[in-house]
Amino acid sequence: GQNIDQPTEMTATEGAIVQINCTYQTSGFNGLFWYQQHAGEAPTFLSYNVLDGLEEKGRFSSFLSRSKGYSYLLLKELQMKDSASYLCAVRDTADKLIFGTGTRLQVFP
Amino acid sequence: DGGITQSPKYLFRKEGQNVTLSCEQNLNHDAMYWYRQDPGQGLRLIYYSQIVNDFQKGDIAEGYSVSREKKESFPLTVTSAQKNPTAFYLCASSNGDRGHQPQHFGDGTRLSIL
Secondary structure, X not given: OOEEEOOOEEEEEOOOOEEEEEEEEOOOOOOEEEEEEOOOOOOEEEEEXXXXXXXXXOOEXXXXXXXXXXXXXXXXXXXXXXXXXXXXXXXXXXXXXXXXXXXXXXXXX | OOOEEEEOOEEEEOOOOOEEEEEEEOOOOOEEEEXXXXXXXXXXXXXXXXXOOEEEEOOOOOXXXXXXXXXXXXXXXXXXXXXXXXXEEEEEEEOOOOOOOOOEEOOOEEEEEO
């Protein structure tokens, strides 16, 4: 079956670093995406990984290990506006995106 | 500006009524998608279309219908057969499901039952 697991909620302090983990078991793998979604709004694209390793984009980085079926999103220098849900999504061999339930991150001053 | 426009933002449905959610994109994307989002659950795929005049069922297509007569437009009809339609509906598009091309989302339509 298809399964993507993320923690439901996380909290962190402004200025800190937080790591959001995602594990997946899917019928094939054609890349992994991370999206940010503020409450009641559209998800916005953050990062894409298809090869093992770390992709860095400003304060956000994403890591992938295909052999372990594992990814994480690393957020540095947290700001209050980073309070949002973070969605992990895997593209399967049918080229469809399968989404996890999302991780709700709350950043406190 | 290029983007995806969903309308209306809020929609109310009466018992036995069909309602249609609009999705228009001016990104010149080939592929378009409809998702449903319920509290505490991930996005679930309802229907998708990779080219004009063609579409496929996603994981939860029952009670929904779509059409793709124009590249820019992918309306979703929630029929009376959908017994639990209250949800946040998101439309997305992409430049083909290849490589690193992400799906871009509209602002969503929140559907409720009267």
